[in-house]
Amino acid sequence: xxxxxxxxxxxxxxxxxxxxxxxxxxxxxxxxxxxxxxxxxxxxxxxxxxxxxxxxxxxxxxxxxxxxxxxxxxxxxxxxxxxxxxxxxxxxxxxxxxxxxxxxxxxxxxxxxxxxxxxxxxxxxxxxxxxxxxxxxxxxxxxxxxxxxxxxxxxxxxxxxxxxxxxxxxxxxxxxxxxxxxxxxxxxxxxxxx
Amino acid sequence: xxxxxxxxxxxxxxxxxxxxxxxxxxxxxxxxxxxxxxxxxxxxxxxxxxxxxxxxxxxxxxxxxxxxxxxxxxxxxxxxxxxxxxxxxxxxxxxxxxxxxxxxxxxxxxxxxxxxxxxxxxxxxxxxxxxxxxxxxxxxxxxxxxxxxxxxxxxxxxxxxxxxxxxxxxxxxxxxxxxxxxxxxxxxxxxxxx
Amino acid sequence: xxxxxxxxxxxxxxxxxxxxxxxxxxxxxxxxxxxxxxxxxxxxxxxxxxxxxxxxxxxxxxxxxxxxxxxxxxxxxxxxxxxxxxxxxxxxxxxxxxxxxxxxxxxxxxxxxxxxxxxxxxxxxxxxxxxxxxxxxxxxxxxxxxxxxxxxxxxxxxxxxxxxxxxxxxxxxxxxxxxxxxxxxxxxxxxxxx
Amino acid sequence: xxxxxxxxxxxxxxxxxxxxxxxxxxxxxxxxxxxxxxxxxxxxxxxxxxxxxxxxxxxxxxxxxxxxxxxxxxxxxxxxxxxxxxxxxxxxxxxxxxxxxxxxxxxxxxxxxxxxxxxxxxxxxxxxxxxxxxxxxxxxxxxxxxxxxxxxxxxxxxxxxxxxxxxxxxxxxxxxxxxxxxxxxxxxxxxxxx
DNA sequence: TATGAATGAGCCTTCATTCAT
DNA sequence: AATGAATGAAGGCTCATTCAT
Numbered sequence: 001x002x003x004x005x006x007x008x009x010x011x012x013x014x015x016x017x018x019x020x021x022x023x024x025x026x027x028x029x030x031x032x033x034x035x036x037x038x039x040x041x042x043x044x045x046x047x048x049x050x051x052x053x054x055x056x057x058x059x060x061x062x063x064x065x066x067x068x069x070x071x072x073x074x075x076x077x078x079x080x081x082x083x084x085x086x087x088x089x090x091x092x093x094x095x096x097x098x099x100x101x102x103x104x105x106x107x108x109x110x111x112x113x114x115x116x117x118x119x120x121x122x123x124x125x126x127x128x129x130x131x132x133x134x135x136x137x138x139x140x141x142x143x144x145x146x147x148x149x150x151x152x153x154x155x156x157x158x159x160x161x162x163x164x165x166x167x168x169x170x171x172x173x174x175x176x177x178x179x180x181x182x183x184x185x186x187x188x189x190x191x192x193x194x
Numbered sequence: 195x196x197x198x199x200x201x202x203x204x205x206x207x208x209x210x211x212x213x214x215x216x217x218x219x220x221x222x223x224x225x226x227x228x229x230x231x232x233x234x235x236x237x238x239x240x241x242x243x244x245x246x247x248x249x250x251x252x253x254x255x256x257x258x259x260x261x262x263x264x265x266x267x268x269x270x271x272x273x274x275x276x277x278x279x280x281x282x283x284x285x286x287x288x289x290x291x292x293x294x295x296x297x298x299x300x301x302x303x304x305x306x307x308x309x310x311x312x313x314x315x316x317x318x319x320x321x322x323x324x325x326x327x328x329x330x331x332x333x334x335x336x337x338x339x340x341x342x343x344x345x346x347x348x349x350x351x352x353x354x355x356x357x358x359x360x361x362x363x364x365x366x367x368x369x370x371x372x373x374x375x376x377x378x379x380x381x382x383x384x385x386x387x388x
Numbered sequence: 389x390x391x392x393x394x395x396x397x398x399x400x401x402x403x404x405x406x407x408x409x410x411x412x413x414x415x416x417x418x419x420x421x422x423x424x425x426x427x428x429x430x431x432x433x434x435x436x437x438x439x440x441x442x443x444x445x446x447x448x449x450x451x452x453x454x455x456x457x458x459x460x461x462x463x464x465x466x467x468x469x470x471x472x473x474x475x476x477x478x479x480x481x482x483x484x485x486x487x488x489x490x491x492x493x494x495x496x497x498x499x500x501x502x503x504x505x506x507x508x509x510x511x512x513x514x515x516x517x518x519x520x521x522x523x524x525x526x527x528x529x530x531x532x533x534x535x536x537x538x539x540x541x542x543x544x545x546x547x548x549x550x551x552x553x554x555x556x557x558x559x560x561x562x563x564x565x566x567x568x569x570x571x572x573x574x575x576x577x578x579x580x581x582x
Numbered sequence: 583x584x585x586x587x588x589x590x591x592x593x594x595x596x597x598x599x600x601x602x603x604x605x606x607x608x609x610x611x612x613x614x615x616x617x618x619x620x621x622x623x624x625x626x627x628x629x630x631x632x633x634x635x636x637x638x639x640x641x642x643x644x645x646x647x648x649x650x651x652x653x654x655x656x657x658x659x660x661x662x663x664x665x666x667x668x669x670x671x672x673x674x675x676x677x678x679x680x681x682x683x684x685x686x687x688x689x690x691x692x693x694x695x696x697x698x699x700x701x702x703x704x705x706x707x708x709x710x711x712x713x714x715x716x717x718x719x720x721x722x723x724x725x726x727x728x729x730x731x732x733x734x735x736x737x738x739x740x741x742x743x744x745x746x747x748x749x750x751x752x753x754x755x756x757x758x759x760x761x762x763x764x765x766x767x768x769x770x771x772x773x774x775x776x
Numbered sequence: 777t778a779t780g781a782a783t784g785a786g787c788c789t790t791c792a793t794t795c796a797t
Numbered sequence: 798a799a800t801g802a803a804t805g806a807a808g809g810c811t812c813a814t815t816c817a818t
Contacts, residue, residue: 007778028811028812028813029813030812039779040779040780041780041781041814041815042779042780044813049814050813080386109303112217112218116363137385142387143385147376148376151377155357155380156385157356158349158354159348159353160352161356162356163345166344166348179345182341182342183345186341186345187349188386189338189383190380191331191337191350191382192274192336192384201802222787223787223788234788235789235805235806238788238789243788244787411694417793418791421801426799426800427799428793428801429793429794429799429801430799431793432792432793433799497691504688505751508751522773529775532771532773535764535768538748539765539768540768543744543765544773545744546742546743546744547741549740550737551736557698557702567733570729570730570733571737573729574729574733574737578769578773579716579719579734579738579769580724580726580770580771580772581723611808620782620783622784622809622810623782623784623811624784626810627781631809632808632809
């Protein structure tokens with residue numbers, strides 16, 4: 001297991017910091033190596049190339065991110081509560097980690113097609129989690145069944161993602177977590193007066 | 195008026211094509227010049243630098259994009275119909291222009307902070323259009339007034355943007371425009387069974 | 389006679405100003421054209437290329453410079469007085485024209501071999517003037533005849549040139565013209581106590 | 583000590599040759615790298631930028647140049663003999679190194695203000711050496727005390743510099759070192775018949 | 777395993793000069 | 798004579814990756 005090797009984690013964490021501090025394009029491999037306290041060449045003992053570092057960053061961090069959400073939502077009774085918990089966890093985890101928020105919402109998007117496709121592959125399990133909550137809601141007759149699930153998932157993910165991005169670009173000046181119930185209300189009830 | 199100069203348009207259009215075909219990072223100025231049929235140096239008679247080309251591409255194309263939407267929504271009677279028209283126009287304009295869709299949804303996001311901020315400035319009028327439709331809906335007692343408008347706007351824009359991005363990344367294999375009524379339904383009524 | 393054409397003089401004078409203000413390497417042809425109030429292309433109706441502008445600048449200005457000195461020295465009776473007058477005129481003309489001093493002492497020296505050779509050709513008449521004064525001094529038994537004239541001329545010109553360059557590089561903070569009698573004394577008597 | 587690194591010296595020496603052969607403006611970094619037998623990028627491990635190469639060339643070579651002169655003059659008994667030795671060493675060192683002579687007398691002068699100021703800083707110790715010899719001469723009552731030392735130094739340096747430049751521009755056709763006693767005589771006794 | 781010096785391909789931008797009007 | 802838009806060659810510098818130690 002490569003993440004048992006201490007330098008592997010060292011490099012991943014250094015990469016998050018360097019990218020958050022310098023931006024994607026100013027994050028040279030040598031800068032990451034320096035931050036991690038290893039030689040440039042050592043990076044290539046653990047990662048195939050620069051892109052592999054970035055993919056691994058996302059893989060590691062998103063893995064933990066999703067795991068937390070899965071664990072928390074599993075403790076909830078119904079789909080609506082699970083959705084609220086997912087929103088709360090999505091917001092709170094990014095609010096708790098300034099650097100990670102910058103990297104996921106801004107910097108990692110400045111990548112080429114190949115990298116974006118790998119990021120999407122990594123993101124897949126999160127989308128599956130959303131899908132499953134929606135399916136559960138439909139079965140429980142809480143959520144509508146007349147609109148295809150992918151579309152519903154796009155609304156949910158798009159809303160969360162846009163909300164976090166706006167918050168990051170506004171320099172995180174307001175309380176992101178406090179928005180969770182309102183976002184949940186919007187997603188469940190829509191914009192219409194009931 | 196700089197866009198009366200024929201070479202200006204020539205270069206803008208060439209840039210859209212080149213970026214869509216090669217991706218942002220593989221779009222050398224010389225490639226754009228060649229496609230436009232002008233000398234490399236000519237680019238710099240019309241644009242300050244490479245970043246200025248990209249900002250101008252977005253400015254021109256997004257200007258037209260928003261104008262079309264404003265014109266079309268103004269012909270509608272109430273906020274709900276205006277929202278549907280906005281969604282239809284958003285989808286149809288990007289569906290009609292393959293290259294533009296790739297550039298706006300994928301390539302232009304691979305940019306540094308300075309460029310992203312300029313892109314956000316250009317995007318601002320579109321967000322204002324959404325805000326105004328929401329305000330109108332609230333006045334007409336069609337839309338809820340218990341949730342802040344920026345949050346509602348983020349849900350709307352986030353949903354549309356995520357939907358288009360998914361469509362582009364799925365290689366535009368399904369009918370985007372056909373999704374408009376479902377997306378409209380989702381935004382207005384939410385995910386709950388009424 | 390090309391210098392009867394008004395634009396010719398306009399361009400020459402613009403060139404002196406532009407070079408003095410911006411330095412040799414930042415003096416683009418377009419900048420000179422703008423300062424002269426003509427189009428870029430017009431420059432090439434009067435000058436073969438950029439180097440030709442610079443040579444012409446030196447030719448014009450140095451022509452006047454030498455003419456003034458010849459006229460003034462001719463009014464003197466003997467070689468020693470002529471030498472003093474030459475030193476005074478050399479210093480006073482450059483002290484009177486800030487821009488010209490910068491151009492001749494600093495900027496024009498940043499040129500390639502071909503240009504330097506042409507500058508030397510233009511400078512030749514000045515060196516001849518010095519040679520003639522020295523010859524006259526030798527004939528009048530005022531100046532020594534045991535050292536070759538070119539060597540004496542190099543001492544005279546080198547001393548004057550180095551003195552002016554130091555004055556320019558010290559931002560012309562002291563009185564250059566006031567140094568003339570001391571320099572004259574040094575050249576005639578040398579560094580030895582009587 | 584950076585000049586212990588073999589590539590540092592390799593690049594410095596290659597730069598002297600390339601500049602002497604091609605002139606300052608035709609001396610591309612890639613040409614210097616090729617001559618030194620290193621990759622272009624290697625240059626930038628040892629020098630900040632192209633200008634830094636030139637400054638370093640002058641620093642290294644002028645350092646040795648001055649050191650030689652200081653050592654030699656220190657072996658002399660009085661100021662007049664020291665001055666003669668300084669002139670002999672100044673001439674002989676440049677006569678012995680064709681490329682270095684071209685670089686110091688012609689090419690290095692084609693530089694911008696920033697570079698010239700750095701060159702002057704490097705040249706300073708040499709001017710101090712001259713000043714000290716003059717001061718010693720004044721104390722020994724060999725040299726006059728009625729003219730300010732900077733002016734005397736300008737005469738000495740200006741004469742030597744002009745003499746070497748003329749020799750280089752005349753393609754080094756005559757014996758420079760042989761001129762030393764005459765130049766010494768001129769500087770000490772001046773142009774007047776005693 | 778680890779190092780870090782060395783590599784070299786790659787690109788944006790400038791500006792002297794031309795030429796159709 | 799005059800214009801000025803257009804040209805396109807040229808080069809300093811960066812940085813991901815390699816490899817001898």
